Amino acid sequence: MTKLLKISLPDGSVREVPQGSTPADIAAAIGPGLAKAALAARVNGELRDLGRPFEGDAELALVTSRDEADALELARHDYAHVLAEAVQALWPGTQITFGPATDDGFYYDVKAPESREPFGMDDLPAIEEKMREIIRADKPLRREVWSREDLIAKWEAEGEVFKAEWAKELPGTEELTVYWSGNDWLDMCRGPHLPSTGKLDPDAFKLMRTAGAYWRGDQNNAQLTRIYGTGWLNKKQLQAHLTRFEEAAKRDHRKLGREMDLFHLQEEAHGSVFWHPKGYRIWRELEAYMRRKMDGAGYREIKTPQLMDVRQWTQSGHWGKYAQNMFAVPDIVPDVDEESGVASPKVADDAAWMAIKPMNCPAHVMVFKQGITSYRDLPIRLGEMGCCHRNEPHGALHGLMRVRQFTQDDAHIFCTEGQVVSEVQAFIALADSVYRDFGFTYDIKLALRPEKRFGSDADWDKAEQELRDALTANGLEWEELPGEGAFYAPKLEWHLTDAIGRTWQVGTIQSDRVLPERLDAHYIGEDGEKHRPVMLHRAIFGSYERFIGILIEHFAGKLPAWLAPVQAVVATIVSDADPYAEDVAAQLRAVGIRVETDTRNEKINYKVREHSLAKVPHLLVVGKREAEEGTVAVRTLGAEHQKVMPLAEAIAMLRSEGTPPDLA
RNA sequence: GCCGGCUUAGCUCAGAUGGUAGAGCACCUGAUUUGUAAUCAGGGGGCCACGGGUUCGAAUCCUGUAGCCGGCACCA
Numbered sequence: 001m002t003k004l005l006k007i008s009l010p011d012g013s014v015r016e017v018p019q020g021s022t023p024a025d026i027a028a029a030i031g032p033g034l035a036k037a038a039l040a041a042r043v044n045g046e047l048r049d050l051g052r053p054f055e056g057d058a059e060l061a062l063v064t065s066r067d068e069a070d071a072l073e074l075a076r077h078d079y080a081h082v083l084a085e086a087v088q089a090l091w092p093g094t095q096i097t098f099g100p101a102t103d104d105g106f107y108y109d110v111k112a113p114e115s116r117e118p119f120g121m122d123d124l125p126a127i128e129e130k131m132r133e134i135i136r137a138d139k140p141l142r143r144e145v146w147s148r149e150d151l152i153a154k155w156e157a158e159g160e161v162f163k164a165e166w167a168k169e170l171p172g173t174e175e176l177t178v179y180w181s182g183n184d185w186l187d188m189c190r191g192p193h194l195p196s197t198g199k200l201d202p203d204a205f206k207l208m209r210t211a212g213a214y215w216r217g218d219q220n221n222a223q224l225t226r227i228y229g230t231g232w233l234n235k236k237q238l239q240a241h242l243t244r245f246e247e248a249a250k251r252d253h254r255k256l257g258r259e260m261d262l263f264h265l266q267e268e269a270h271g272s273v274f275w276h277p278k279g280y281r282i283w284r285e286l287e288a289y290m291r292r293k294m295d296g297a298g299y300r301e302i303k304t305p306q307l308m309d310v311r312q313w314t315q316s317g318h319w320g321k322y323a324q325n326m327f328a329v330p331d332i333v334p335d336v337d338e339e340s341g342v343a344s345p346k347v348a349d350d351a352a353w354m355a356i357k358p359m360n361c362p363a364h365v366m367v368f369k370q371g372i373t374s375y376r377d378l379p380i381r382l383g384e385m386g387c388c389h390r391n392e393p394h395g396a397l398h399g400l401m402r403v404r405q406f407t408q409d410d411a412h413i414f415c416t417e418g419q420v421v422s423e424v425q426a427f428i429a430l431a432d433s434v435y436r437d438f439g440f441t442y443d444i445k446l447a448l449r450p451e452k453r454f455g456s457d458a459d460w461d462k463a464e465q466e467l468r469d470a471l472t473a474n475g476l477e478w479e480e481l482p483g484e485g486a487f488y489a490p491k492l493e494w495h496l497t498d499a500i501g502r503t504w505q506v507g508t509i510q511s512d513r514v515l516p517e518r519l520d521a522h523y524i525g526e527d528g529e530k531h532r533p534v535m536l537h538r539a540i541f542g543s544y545e546r547f548i549g550i551l552i553e554h555f556a557g558k559l560p561a562w563l564a565p566v567q568a569v570v571a572t573i574v575s576d577a578d579p580y581a582e583d584v585a586a587q588l589r590a591v592g593i594r595v596e597t598d599t600r601n602e603k604i605n606y607k608v609r610e611h612s613l614a615k616v617p618h619l620l621v622v623g624k625r626e627a628e629e630g631t632v633a634v635r636t637l638g639a640e641h642q643k644v645m646p647l648a649e650a651i652a653m654l655r656s657e658g659t660p661p662d663l664a
Numbered sequence: 665g666c667c668g669g670c671u672u673a674g675c676u677c678a679g680a681u682g683g684u685a686g687a688g689c690a691c692c693u694g695a696u697u698u699g700u701a702a703u704c705a706g707g708g709g710g711c712c713a714c715g716g717g718u719u720c721g722a723a724u725c726c727u728g729u730a731g732c733c734g735g736c737a738c739c740a
Contacts, residue, residue, distance in 0.1 A: 107735095120668060121734095211735030212667025219737045223667050226735070258675075267713085267731050322740060359740060393665050393738055394731090402739080486740055510740095537740090574697050601697070609701035623699060635700065642700065 006057040017054070024050040024195070027062050037064040039194050040074055047074075049143050049192045065233050072233060076101030078141070078194050079131075079205050079231040083108045085185045086130035087227070091116065096187065097162040097215065097224060104241060105205070105230035109213050111162070111222065118225045124207040127227070131205070138198025139182035143191055146178050151188060162215060162222075163188060204238045205231040248500060253552035254399040260557055260615060262548075262565070263400070271397045271404030273545055278565035281594070282551070283544055285563050287385060289437075289660050290409045290541065297430050299383040299411050304363030306387065310353040316362040317454060317518055319355070321487060325391050327356040360386035361537060364412040365519045368533070373523040378533065379415035379423055385544075386410045400549030407544045413536040414521070420511055420534050424470035424492070427538055431494055431507045434540050437661040438551065440496040443503070444476055447484035447491045454488050454514040463511045464490045488514035489537070498554040506547060509538040558637060561617045561657040564594070568654055569616050570632070571598040571607040573623035580627035584620060584647060593654050612637060618654060 004016040007026060015026060023041035027034045027050065041048050042061040047070060054060075063070045080099030087110050088094050099108030112118050119127075148170060155164035167188060170176055179193050180186045194200065207229045215221035230245075232238045249255075257263050262279030265272075275283060291301070307329060313319035319326070331352040334345035357363065364382050373380070387407045396402050413423050428444075435442055446467055449460045467490055471478050478492070485491055494507035512535045516522075522530040541547035551559065561567050568588060570581045578599045588595040598607050604621060611619050620632040621642065632650045635642040645653075656664075 118668065209734055210668065213736045214666075217737075219666065223736080225667075228735080265732090270731065318740065325739085361740085390739080395665065395736080396738060397732090488740080571700090572697095573699055576697080603696095603698050603703065604700050605698085606702055607700085612701055619700085621700065625699085633700080640700095 005054050007054065008057075008059050010061050020053050022051050022053050023048070023060055023062060026060060034062060034064075038062045039064055039071055039199055040192050042070070047192055049141075050195050052143060052192070068233070072231075073101050074192065074194050075200055075204075075233055076106040076231045078197065078200055079229060080106035080108050081141075081179070081181065081187055081189070081193070082131045082134050082197055082200065083127065083207075083227060083229060084110065084187060085134055085181055086127050087119070088185070089134075090126060090130055093159070095160050095162055097166075101231075102228075105208070105228065105232075107226050107228045109215070109224040109226050111224050118212075119210050119227060121210060124210070124227070128205075128207050132202040134181070135197045135200045135202040137182070138196050140180075140196045141193040142180040143193070144178050144180060144186075146176050148172060148176055151176060151178070155188075162224075201232070201234050203235040204233060205229050206238060206242070244500060248502070248553075251500075251553045251556040252399075253401075253549040256552050256557040257400070259613070260565075262552070265399070270394075271392065271402075273400060273403060273405070279548070281565040282548055282559065282563050285660070286541065286544060286547065289662060290385075290434075292660075292662055293430065293434060293540075294383045294409075294411065297381070297426065299381040301383045301385070302364070302367055304357075304360060304367065304384060304386070306356055307354045308357060308363065310355050312362055312366075313355050315519060316365075316515060317488070318358065318362070322358060322390075326358050327389050327391055329354045329356065356389045357386070358388050358390045360384050360388065360408065360410045361412060361515055361535070362519060365515060365521050365535070368412075368414050368521055369519070373414075373533075375416060375523055375525045375531070378523060379413050379419050381411055381413045383409075383411035400545045400552075403543075403545050406546065408539050409541045409544070410537075410539050413538065414516075414523075414533040415536065416523075416525075416531070417534060420466045420536070421470050421473065423536055424467060424509055424511065425473055427509050427536070428470060428474050428476065428492075431509075431540050433662075435494065435496060435507075438554075440498070440554070442497065443495045444471065444478040445481050445484075445493045445495060446471070446478050447481045447486075447493060449485050449490060450483050450487060452487060453485070454518075459513045460490065463513065466511055467492050467509075486510055488512050494540075496550070498550065499556070502553075504546075504550050506542040506550070507538075507540045508542070509536055511536055557615045558617075559615070561654070562660045564615070564617050566596050566614070566616050567594045567658050568618040568620055569596050569598050569607075569611045570620045570622060571604065571611065573604050573621065575599065575601065576624055577622045577627045581622050584622060584632060587647065588651060588654065591651060591655055593651075593658055608635065617657070620650060 004018060005021065006014050006016055008014045015029070017025060023043065024035070024038065027038040038050055040063040041050055042063060043054065043058050047063070065071045077100070080101065083106065084096045084099055088096065091113055093113030093115065095111040097109040099106060110119070148167060151167040152164055155167055177189065177191060178186045179189050179191060181197060207227060209228050211226045211228065212223050213226035215224055230238065230241055232241060257279065260278060261276050262282070263273050263275045266274065294301070310319055310328065313326070330347045331354050332345065332347060334343045336343045364384070367382060368380060385407055387405065389405050392402060392404055397404070415423050448464055453460070489510035489512035491508050491510040493505050495503045495505050497503050513532065516532050516535050521533055523533050525531040551563070570585045572578055572581045581597050581599055585595045585597045598611070608619060615637060617637050619635040621635060622632055626632055631644050631646050633642045633644045634650055
């Protein structure tokens with residue numbers, strides 16, 4: 001007699017079913033509605049196909065579209081498969097590789113057949129149409145276990161060199177599976193999948209773009225075409241996503257930077273920013289804010305050279321590791337032809353080379369090393385608004401977010417072994433207070449030792465544990481990222497979440513025992529002997545350029561009043577009010593409010609529109625009435641109506657709103 | 665750096681099939697003195713990214729370079 005399997009359901013009930021039963025059978029037994037709605041199953045917590053038989057007694061939870069995270073993951077994975085099937089149906093000879101789900105959809109990396117060019121945007125509509133066909137055909141997705149040899153043979157027979165390569169490396173110990181789409185197409189895949197392509201909504205996905213991607217993420221390998229799509233459970237979700245996508249485009253800092261006249265970039269200095277008066281005003285406010293924060297936290301600000309002899313960078317290890325990303329400058333005087341004024345620099349073979357600093361650390365160690373430091377002086381916290389240059393790969397440059405010249409809110413804390421945890425704790429608190437002031441929430445990640453690194457394992461163990469201890473002491477949770485640390489130190493990273501849910505890595509603290517060693521920094525301990533200090537590298541904004549870019553996108557250009565380049569505009573309705581407008585502006589200026597007047601001969605509608613688009617927080621409209629009564633009509637950005645108030649009240653309001661959060 | 669795309673006035677963009685450029689906004693001038701998101705009229709403005717080639721003739725075709733855009737790789 002065959003033994004019945006006991007399947008327990010989330011409601012606590014237990015069903016007994018014969019061997020070979022599947023979650024789909026249970027769903028059908030419960031009711032036809034559930035049978036139709038079921039997309040997959042969680043069997044003992046593991047997400048599985050509906051049609052995959054139980055292997056023993058189990059806890060079962062059926063997954064429907066109400067289990068959104070699971071349902072989306074399944075749908076996106078299936079969209080990816082359908083995408084690959086569609087591309088191969090349209091262009092036989094296309095090689096397929098991988099196609100995972102992403103945060104908002106899916107992609108598949110493919111290689112176009114030799115007979116045609118790589119796929120491009122123009123191909124997307126045809127592929128989408130073919131995908132819809134496959135979805136409407138409601139092809140069953142069937143799991144099958146294959147031997148490794150059969151898989152390799154299949155891929156080799158079909159000229160799928162990437163798939164064959166991968167199959168050869170799959171561990172022999174694991175059960176290898178394929179999924180059929182109907183009876184005519186299959187892909188090697190761990191699964192799980194929906195029961196059939198018809199469970200996908202043909203109107204809930206959209207192919208977004210194509211891009212190059214390397215096979216297995218290695219730039220020495222073949223370049224494939226990655227086809228990106230966004231995929232959802234229904235059309236409404238897709239629409240909502242596309243709207244969000246447009247929203248993100250509207251707040252693009254490159255676009256707003258031009259519209260708001262904050263900065264520009266140009267070919268002659270690509271990757272370096274030309275800050276305009278309004279953009280630099282934001283910078284100055286941020287810098288003043290950060291100085292107050294750092295002064296208050298016991299940092300002392302220094303300024304160190306832009307150019308240092310390459311010897312210094314060799315000693316620190318940066319020249320060896322990053323020379324290709326550094327700007328090197330020969331220490332020479334170019335010949336100048338007196339007549340023509342033409343300079344012709346020649347670099348002698350024995351010329352001394354200098355390099356523009358790509359970071360501030362070695363220079364800070366040099367400052368630390370001046371004189372003799374006692375343990376009584378520690379910790380020493382040296383801060384610098386350090387302007388650095390890195391010759392980034394050209395394809396990496398992106399507006400303010402990735403530049404070749406940037407200024408960090410940098411600092412290095414030199415401390416004893418025993419002070420590390422409390423210094424990290426203090427920094428965690430400082431960073432928190434800053435991010436709160438800007439209205440960001442964040443997640444903290446701990447990046448652990450990379451494969452290529454300096455320093456002993458014992459030191460790495462200690463350094464990583466100190467960071468964990470500091471987080472624990474501050475009652476915080478974190479995620480660990482193996483292999484992501486810097487070559488000299490593990491790091492904590494602050495990942496901010498902005499107003500539309502995107503994340504940005506900004507702040508960091510790294511506990512470094514390598515650089516003090518390499519540059520021979522020491523202090524005199526209680527015992528009168530020389531000791532190595534630990535060096536904590538840390539930044540909160542990261543770089544001013546990038547942080548301003550993030551702020552622009554976070555606030556969609558509508559910066560809080562304390563950061564707004566122009567905090568108020570006094571606009572006149574009739575020219576009779578001009579003298580009063582100037583008087584109002586003068587009074588505002590006298591209390592430190594950044595104000596402009598607009599007395600142009602234009603309609604008030606025109607002025608309101610223009611200053612609203614310029615994202616000026618407050619518009620003070622004055623006409624005959626206000627001039628006579630000593631009032632202003634205040635129109636706040638985003639509001640549909642205005643409020644008439646006595647000038648004194650308006651000044652008080654603007655002063656309070658324009659006060660930086662740390663001074664409020 | 666790699667793959668694909670793009671580059672026309674300050675900005676956003678039109679300019680099949682080759683015949684040396686156009687709109688809106690912005691700017692300037694004039695009129696208008698206006699009550700909360702575009703007043704009207706006139707005017708000026710372009711080495712069509714840059715270099716080479718094909719052609720009687722190139723913004724249009726070919727080619728090289730640069731920058732930008734979307735990714736990839738990189739990110740001390």
